[in-house]
Amino acid sequence: MADFDQELDASGLNCPLPILRAKKTLNAMAAGQVLHIIATDPGSVKDFDAFAKQTGNELMESKEEGGKFHFLIKKS
Amino acid sequence: MDEKKLAIIATKGSLDWAYPPFILASTAAALGYETQIFFTFYGLQLLKKKLDLKVTPLGNPGMPMPGGMEKFMPVLVTALPGMESLMTAMMKKKMKSKGVASLEELRELCQEAEVKMIACQMTVDLFEMDSSQFIDGVEYAGAAAFFEFAGESDICLYI
Numbered sequence: 001m002a003d004f005d006q007e008l009d010a011s012g013l014n015c016p017l018p019i020l021r022a023k024k025t026l027n028a029m030a031a032g033q034v035l036h037i038i039a040t041d042p043g044s045v046k047d048f049d050a051f052a053k054q055t056g057n058e059l060m061e062s063k064e065e066g067g068k069f070h071f072l073i074k075k076s
Numbered sequence: 077m078d079e080k081k082l083a084i085i086a087t088k089g090s091l092d093w094a095y096p097p098f099i100l101a102s103t104a105a106a107l108g109y110e111t112q113i114f115f116t117f118y119g120l121q122l123l124k125k126k127l128d129l130k131v132t133p134l135g136n137p138g139m140p141m142p143g144g145m146e147k148f149m150p151v152l153v154t155a156l157p158g159m160e161s162l163m164t165a166m167m168k169k170k171m172k173s174k175g176v177a178s179l180e181e182l183r184e185l186c187q188e189a190e191v192k193m194i195a196c197q198m199t200v201d202l203f204e205m206d207s208s209q210f211i212d213g214v215e216y217a218g219a220a221a222f223f224e225f226a227g228e229s230d231i232c233l234y235i
Contacts, residue, residue, distance in 0.1 A: 012175045013177075016106070020189075055108050
């Protein structure tokens with residue numbers, strides 16, 4: 001897993017909470033910083049894909065590991 | 077700024093109908109949409125400080141029940157005293173166990189994301205509702221005023 005500046009554990013939270021929490025956390029971060037999000041909601045895979053596309057933040061990585069979904073989002 | 081706009085007209089006041097407006101609005105706001113919700117008729121219940129919304133299978137043939145009960149439970153049973161409260165409690169418990177956000181939390185997230193919440197003045201007067209019962213930050217307007225925003229919106233939903 002590449003380097004990240006902050007981690008957000010959204011395990012156990014379902015739509016739309018992972019996205020909303022991520023948005024909130026990203027707001028407090030500086031441009032260029034990377035947020036690592038852990039989620040258990042299978043819907044979050046598509047959600048974060050759409051989130052990255054629509055908000056212009058880069059989705060650097062999206063993978064499943066150990067039964068959880070991991071995302072790396074870089075704040076633009 | 078080329079921001080997309082989402083307009084929602086919320087007209088229902090039961091627990092199951094309360095989720096869609098707040099989930100859609102908060103998600104849209106997270107995606108960068110400018111969002112406004114116009115609460116009218118029973119949708120006004122969603123603006124109360126203390127939310128006490130119910131859900132009932134009575135008249136709701138599409139509502140699934142645990143154990144596939146909805147397939148054989150007679151409609152008359154759903155009309156029995158206490159059934160509505162029981163079903164509401166069960167629904168809330170299920171939502172909690174599945175990690176679904178509470179209505180209060182979703183509504184708060186909407187407010188944080190600066191989703192504009194507008195109460196229909198006409199129906200507030202119609203039902204003689206006390207505006208002190210509502211959460212802070214609610215604006216009051218009529219349909220015509222809402223159309224100013226709705227007319228420009230990219231997505232307009234009637235819930």
